[in-house]
Amino acid sequence: MKIIIIEDEVFAAKRLENMIKEFDSGHKILAKLESVNESVAWFKSNPQPDLIFLDIHLEDNLSFAMFNEISVNCPIIFTTATDELAIKAFILKGIDYLHKPIVQDELNRMLQKYANPDTHVLKVIDAGYFSDLMNSK
Amino acid sequence: MRVHESTLKLTEANTQLIRLQKENLQSQFEVLRQQVNPHFLFNSLNVLTSLIKLEPDLAEKFTEHLSKVYRYVLENKDNDLVDLNTELDFLDAYMFLLNIRFMDKIKMDVNICIDAQLYYILPLALQLIIENAIKHNTMSKKIPLHIQVFVDGQQMLNVTNNLQERESHMASTGVGLKNITHRYKLLEMPEPEFYKTQTHFVARIPLKKKEPC
Numbered sequence: 331m332k333i334i335i336i337e338d339e340v341f342a343a344k345r346l347e348n349m350i351k352e353f354d355s356g357h358k359i360l361a362k363l364e365s366v367n368e369s370v371a372w373f374k375s376n377p378q379p380d381l382i383f384l385d386i387h388l389e390d391n392l393s394f395a396m397f398n399e400i401s402v403n404c405p406i407i408f409t410t411a412t413d414e415l416a417i418k419a420f421i422l423k424g425i426d427y428l429h430k431p432i433v434q435d436e437l438n439r440m441l442q443k444y445a446n447p448d449t450h451v452l453k454v455i456d457a458g459y460f461s462d463l464m465n466s467k
Numbered sequence: 468m469r470v471h472e473s474t475l476k477l478t479e480a481n482t483q484l485i486r487l488q489k490e491n492l493q494s495q496f497e498v499l500r501q502q503v504n505p506h507f508l509f510n511s512l513n514v515l516t517s518l519i520k521l522e523p524d525l526a527e528k529f530t531e532h533l534s535k536v537y538r539y540v541l542e543n544k545d546n547d548l549v550d551l552n553t554e555l556d557f558l559d560a561y562m563f564l565l566n567i568r569f570m571d572k573i574k575m576d577v578n579i580c581i582d583a584q585l586y587y588i589l590p591l592a593l594q595l596i597i598e599n600a601i602k603h604n605t606m607s608k609k610i611p612l613h614i615q616v617f618v619d620g621q622q623m624l625n626v627t628n629n630l631q632e633r634e635s636h637m638a639s640t641g642v643g644l645k646n647i648t649h650r651y652k653l654l655e656m657p658e659p660e661f662y663k664t665q666t667h668f669v670a671r672i673p674l675k676k677k678e679p680c
Contacts, residue, residue, distance in 0.1 A: 340570055341517035348520070365607065389572060390605040391634050411509040413637060430509065431516040464635040 331357050331380035331445060334372070337409065338364045338389040346383060346432060353438050365390040373400045381444050382406045386413055394460035401456035405444050419463055425453070489653065514568045529567055535560040543590040547654055551674060552583035558593050558616070565597070572606040575614040581622070586674040592647050593626060596670045599643045600628040602636055623671040630668055647672070
């Protein structure tokens with residue numbers, strides 16, 4: 331699969347990349363992005379990847395804010411250390427997430443699931459989808 | 468006589484009310500104090516798992532500082548006040564962890580021009596303020612979050628950061644800074660001040676001078 335990692339902690343992004351390769355060296359990491367701005371720019375000038383790993387708290391904003399600029403129609407797996415509120419919302423909305431530190435077995439299960447397009451229904455995530463989770467200035 | 472009695476009753480009721488309010492604050496404080504730690508622990512574990520393979524020596528240093536931080540929390544969680552120099556040592560260890568987590572995106576200058584052994588401060592106040600700054604501001608290699616810690620002419624500890632506010636943050640209970648104010652109220656000390664200037668967020672935290680013995 332062609333995969334994007336969006337994560338503002340450099341070491342965490344590198345570890346996730348290594349773990350994905352560890353499971354299947356055929357997966358390709360197209361980009362590692364650290365901010366909403368950077369991600370929006372990337373999506374505006376590149377075709378959609380097959381899978382996105384998306385951290386919540388990015389260096390310039392909450393990752394949810396990127397959907398105000400772009401809509402994404404590939405699967406997203408959120409990654410979070412402790413955002414209980416967000417996790418409740420993911421469960422309600424049927425969105426996949428991984429706890430950080432990411433555990434290899436759980437990651438493998440996700441990679442297997444999304445490598446097979448028959449096992450999941452695609453959701454389009456666009457503006458307002460996560461607005462209930464955001465406190466705007 | 469009757470007037471006197473009812474005044475007494477009123478005073479009693481008032482005392483009772485104040486006591487209840489105080490107990491209420493105290494229990495809130497306990498709850499809040501517990502909340503500080505799990506988030507930080509999981510974020511740190513996340514960094515640590517990343518470092519173990521990528522940077523083993525740094526992983527070792529990170530673990531040493533992480534245990535310093537937790538030992539401090541353990542030793543001071545029941546104290547109302549701690550020595551300022553102890554809190555500043557803790558701040559060093561805490562910033563070491565943040566610097567690794569965020570690399571060049573955060574920097575801190577500490578400039579304490581008083582004898583820190585002669586003063587007390589609320590334990591973990593600095594950590595809450597810095598956590599708050601991280602939550603509300605953007606940070607990048609190009610434009611880092613710059614935190615300054617110093618003591619002003621009125622013997623207040625100042626923690627300032629350049630304002631680069633995030634457009635949004637996670638919906639939350641927003642208790643961080645209120646917690647500090649509550650704790651100072653409980654101790655019947657002057658209250659801290661939090662305000663924004665054009666360019667900075669400023670937290671002014673009271674210190675207590677030790678009685679000469």
